[in-house]
Amino acid sequence: MSVTNLLENWSQFRHKHPVGDQPHEEYKWAMSIDLDACTGCNACSVACYAENNLPVVGKEKYSHGFAHHWIRVERYWDADGRDFPDQGAQFLPMMCQQCEAAPCETVCPVGATNHTADGLNSQVYNRCIGSRYCEANCPYKVRYFNWYDYPTTDNVWPEPMNQQLNPDVTVRGKGVMEKCTFCVQRLTAAKSNARTEGRTVRDGEVQTACQQACPTNAISFGNLVDPEAMVGKQWMQQQVQLDKDKQAKDAEEAASKLRGYRILEELRAYPSVMYLERVRESAI
Amino acid sequence: MYVGIVLVGGLNILLGEPLTMVRFLRFSVLLVGLCTAVAGHANTAQPITTADDLGPKVEQPIEFPHDRHAGDMQINCMYCHTYARRSIVSGIPPLQKCIGCHQSIESVRETPRIKKLFEYWEGSKDGTIAPKTPIPWKKVHDLPDFVRFNHERHIQRFYFQQEKPVQEVCGYCHGDVKTMTVARRSKSLSMGWCVSCHEKDHAVDAVSTKTTQGPNDCWQCHK
Numbered sequence: 204m205s206v207t208n209l210l211e212n213w214s215q216f217r218h219k220h221p222v223g224d225q226p227h228e229e230y231k232w233a234m235s236i237d238l239d240a241c242t243g244c245n246a247c248s249v250a251c252y253a254e255n256n257l258p259v260v261g262k263e264k265y266s267h268g269f270a271h272h273w274i275r276v277e278r279y280w281d282a283d284g285r286d287f288p289d290q291g292a293q294f295l296p297m298m299c300q301q302c303e304a305a306p307c308e309t310v311c312p313v314g315a316t317n318h319t320a321d322g323l324n325s326q327v328y329n330r331c332i333g334s335r336y337c338e339a340n341c342p343y344k345v346r347y348f349n350w351y352d353y354p355t356t357d358n359v360w361p362e363p364m365n366q367q368l369n370p371d372v373t374v375r376g377k378g379v380m381e382k383c384t385f386c387v388q389r390l391t392a393a394k395s396n397a398r399t400e401g402r403t404v405r406d407g408e409v410q411t412a413c414q415q416a417c418p419t420n421a422i423s424f425g426n427l428v429d430p431e432a433m434v435g436k437q438w439m440q441q442q443v444q445l446d447k448d449k450q451a452k453d454a455e456e457a458a459s460k461l462r463g464y465r466i467l468e469e470l471r472a473y474p475s476v477m478y479l480e481r482v483r484e485s486a487i
Numbered sequence: 488m489y490v491g492i493v494l495v496g497g498l499n500i501l502l503g504e505p506l507t508m509v510r511f512l513r514f515s516v517l518l519v520g521l522c523t524a525v526a527g528h529a530n531t532a533q534p535i536t537t538a539d540d541l542g543p544k545v546e547q548p549i550e551f552p553h554d555r556h557a558g559d560m561q562i563n564c565m566y567c568h569t570y571a572r573r574s575i576v577s578g579i580p581p582l583q584k585c586i587g588c589h590q591s592i593e594s595v596r597e598t599p600r601i602k603k604l605f606e607y608w609e610g611s612k613d614g615t616i617a618p619k620t621p622i623p624w625k626k627v628h629d630l631p632d633f634v635r636f637n638h639e640r641h642i643q644r645f646y647f648q649q650e651k652p653v654q655e656v657c658g659y660c661h662g663d664v665k666t667m668t669v670a671r672r673s674k675s676l677s678m679g680w681c682v683s684c685h686e687k688d689h690a691v692d693a694v695s696t697k698t699t700q701g702p703n704d705c706w707q708c709h710k
Contacts, residue, residue: 319704327705373633373710387706399643
């Protein structure tokens with residue numbers, strides 16, 4: 204790919220935009236998270252740390268906001284007049300929403316973050332120069348910057364803990380941005396197996412680490428193009444459409460039976476994660 | 488048409504523009520044009536390689552003669568590198584595989600290389616090598632850790648679907664192994680080199696005229 208090609212065909216690089224006329228062909232990875240089932244146990248986060256070689260930065264760096272939780276469980280305290288520990292809370296797992304019109308992609312000066320044909324927002328560590336524009340432009344604040352060289356100088360994985368690192372995922376060094384990948388290493392493996400067998404990936408054949416670890420099955424993940432996929436059925440049931448910035452739920456009156464929504468939809472980033480609104484009263 | 492491209496390319500240089508990026512780019516356009524012209528005629532998708540791509544000489548514990556095995560004997564590459572068709576890595580054959588054949592090949596049993604081989608199997612007389620020690624082969628084609636290269640997909644596509652000769656298929660990346668003794672890297676294995684093949688049209692199988700290109704999204708290869 205020459206520079207000329209890049210400059211002349213720049214608009215082509217966004218051709219998978221959902222409001223365009225080219226829909227996804229084989230795969231469009233998407234997720235739905237049932238907040239009613241989520242208990243805020245953080246198993247998803249732990250699984251993600253193990254799967255994606257995330258450094259555990261320690262208490263001090265965490266307090267400076269240097270944590271690398273690609274999926275974090277956000278906590279919203281109930282305004283019920285009670286004090287902790289009696290106060291109720293709601294939980295929301297937040298990870299990269301793999302936006303179809305990702306605000307982070309357009310601001311990268313070196314093209315290190317791109318859109319893949321599968322509707323993922325890719326991050327290429329080799330190309331990243333650490334400008335952190337993408338982090339600034341991400342409305343969900345799910346991009347994490349390596350301020351330290353965790354594998355070497357910070358020695359996050361001292362011998363023999365380095366043996367537990369996942370060989371399918373790069374161990375990131377200082378100065379690059381990183382974020383949730385929807386466990387792309389698993390997707391690539393599943394896709395290549397399926398292709399060798401002359402088919403597409405079946406629903407349930409590939410799971411993300413967070414989905415696999417969730418004890419209440421709050422997270423479902425799959426291919427939105429596949430009509431048999433659980434995740435597509437959920438999206439359809441909730442009348443949430445990928446290429447809309449207002450869903451059926453928004454048009455209805457207050458007590459709607461629909462629970463599906465996407466976060467900050469009005470920004471028109473067209474995220475790939477649908478959340479199902481909480482129905483039950485908060486715990487406690 | 489190809490002559491036309493050459494002329495246009497030549498004209499730019501003749502016009503005596505200052506050495507700018509533009510001229511540089513046009514020159515590369517000329518090169519790409521030439522290469523696609525060659526590829527179009529030969530109808531084989533050989534990626535661009537230069538003499539500079541030759542890798543370092545690697546000293547192996549035994550000077551393994553690929554030319555005898557793949558050249559003279561015409562043994563299929565996948566007889567020894569057996570995982571290439573079903574795994575990400577192609578695999579280095581275990582010692583048992585070498586011995587499996589060589590214990591019944593008496594004619595070369597007393598040659599220096601085979602004696603060395605049996606030292607790993609039976610243990611050396613001075614006791615430095617224990618019996619059944621795996622031969623510590625050194626890696627010749629070493630991709631960076633951030634690259635995800637899948638042997639299976641390439642072998643399935645070009646060997647099983649397009650039914651091309653195995654040495655041609657492996658040779659796209661590994662060079663003409665049947666002429667080498669110890670294998671040596673002869674292609675650059677750089678990203679641009681990979682892409683030069685991925686952006687060509689490849690037939691989907693041996694008989695079809697339908698073609699597709701290799702994937703070009705970053706995450707297919709970068710991890």
